[in-house]
Amino acid sequence: MLDTAQPRQGDLISVVIPVYNEEANVADLCAALREALGKLGRPWEVVLINDGSNDATAERLDAETARDARFTAVHLRRNFGQTAAMAAGFDHARGEVLVAMDADLQNDPSDIPRLLALIDEGYDVVSGWRRHRQDKWLTRVLPSQMANWLISRTTGVYLHDYGCSLKAYRREILTDVRLYGEMHRFLPALCQWAGARIAEVEVEHHPRRHGKSKYGLSRILRVLLDLTTVKFLMSYSTMPIRVFGPAGIASFLVGLVLAGYLSWEKLARGASIANRPALMLAVLLMILGVQFVSMGLLGELVARTYYESQGKRVYAVRRVSGWGQERG
Ligand code: UDP
Ligand code: MG
Numbered sequence: 001m002l003d004t005a006q007p008r009q010g011d012l013i014s015v016v017i018p019v020y021n022e023e024a025n026v027a028d029l030c031a032a033l034r035e036a037l038g039k040l041g042r043p044w045e046v047v048l049i050n051d052g053s054n055d056a057t058a059e060r061l062d063a064e065t066a067r068d069a070r071f072t073a074v075h076l077r078r079n080f081g082q083t084a085a086m087a088a089g090f091d092h093a094r095g096e097v098l099v100a101m102d103a104d105l106q107n108d109p110s111d112i113p114r115l116l117a118l119i120d121e122g123y124d125v126v127s128g129w130r131r132h133r134q135d136k137w138l139t140r141v142l143p144s145q146m147a148n149w150l151i152s153r154t155t156g157v158y159l160h161d162y163g164c165s166l167k168a169y170r171r172e173i174l175t176d177v178r179l180y181g182e183m184h185r186f187l188p189a190l191c192q193w194a195g196a197r198i199a200e201v202e203v204e205h206h207p208r209r210h211g212k213s214k215y216g217l218s219r220i221l222r223v224l225l226d227l228t229t230v231k232f233l234m235s236y237s238t239m240p241i242r243v244f245g246p247a248g249i250a251s252f253l254v255g256l257v258l259a260g261y262l263s264w265e266k267l268a269r270g271a272s273i274a275n276r277p278a279l280m281l282a283v284l285l286m287i288l289g290v291q292f293v294s295m296g297l298l299g300e301l302v303a304r305t306y307y308e309s310q311g312k313r314v315y316a317v318r319r320v321s322g323w324g325q326e327r328g
Contacts, residue, residue, distance in 0.1 A: 050075045076088060082182075159200055244293065
């Protein structure tokens with residue numbers, strides 16, 4: 001992330017909000033932000049990303065930015081999705097601390113100071129936890145609880161509420177993380193992978209008052225697929241042969257033994273093996289084995305291209321002390 005090099009401002013807090021068809025929420029949202037952020041006693045800005053809305057959101061946002069210079073609106077050319085919108089917001093924000101939240105006022109801006117307090121304590125990422133969540137239990141809360149359990153187990157980063165958008169990030173940690181697909185919910189895990197210190201804090205949650213949710217049950221499947229990607233990236237992106245290699249070799253060996261046994265049946269005992277299902281299985285296992293190992297090797301090539309062509313590092317530095325610093 002963070003491609004457009006915006007001028008940095010030391011103390012500045014940037015609140016980043018993706019907005020998609022939220023015309024009825026914009027005015028209340030901006031008023032609530034002004035109220036809550038006014039109490040911070042430090043400079044702040046709000047970056048609103050209009051994610052290709054086709055209602056009056058654009059005009060409402062422009063009205064806000066016209067009357068208050070601390071509000072910026074970034075209008076995307078089409079609907080790119082919440083994750084892309086967040087990435088655009090991070091790129092356009094100038095603060096050293098970035099706070100993300102939703103536009104529908106389900107998150108409460110008055111929680112922002114509590115997130116910032118933990119950032120000031122030295123945490124790199126502070127994640128909100130909607131302990132008393134105001135959504136439908138069966139279709140929203142339950143799937144989300146199962147997802148949190150699964151994501152925590154898989155990534156080893158235990159959070160109660162991955163789905164909560166209200167989170168604060170120290171900017172430097174995001175420079176090591178890139179966002180794709182629907183990945184914003186995995187940001188804490190990806191950040192921890194980059195070495196971030198993570199904290200969780202309880203936050204308010206309100207029912208949606210205006211407009212409707214942009215997501216349905218199909219999100220569950222997408223989250224599962226994204227989790228697979230994240231797990232792979234976190235554990236194996238620098239050594240894909242370790243995922244595919246062992247399975248490939250095992251499959252090939254089992255196939256080989258089976259084929260050996262069938263050959264012995266045919267050659268030594270003259271048995272007919274053409275009608276044996278085991279023959280199919282043996283061939284299948286050996287082909288699968290070769291395919292898996294080749295996939296691992298291809299993966300290794302891709303990984304090298306990925307890291308080297310983009311000058312990516314396989315590590316993340318927190319700080320350097322001593323003479324090394326001079327080299328900056
Ligand atoms: N959003 C967006 N682009 C999209 C879908 C959603 O920018 O394609 C924004 C939306 O306006 C809101 C936030 O992402 O600010 C979360 O969306 P929503 O409230 O619909 O999700 P839910 O709270 O129901 O999970
Ligand atoms: Mg919402």
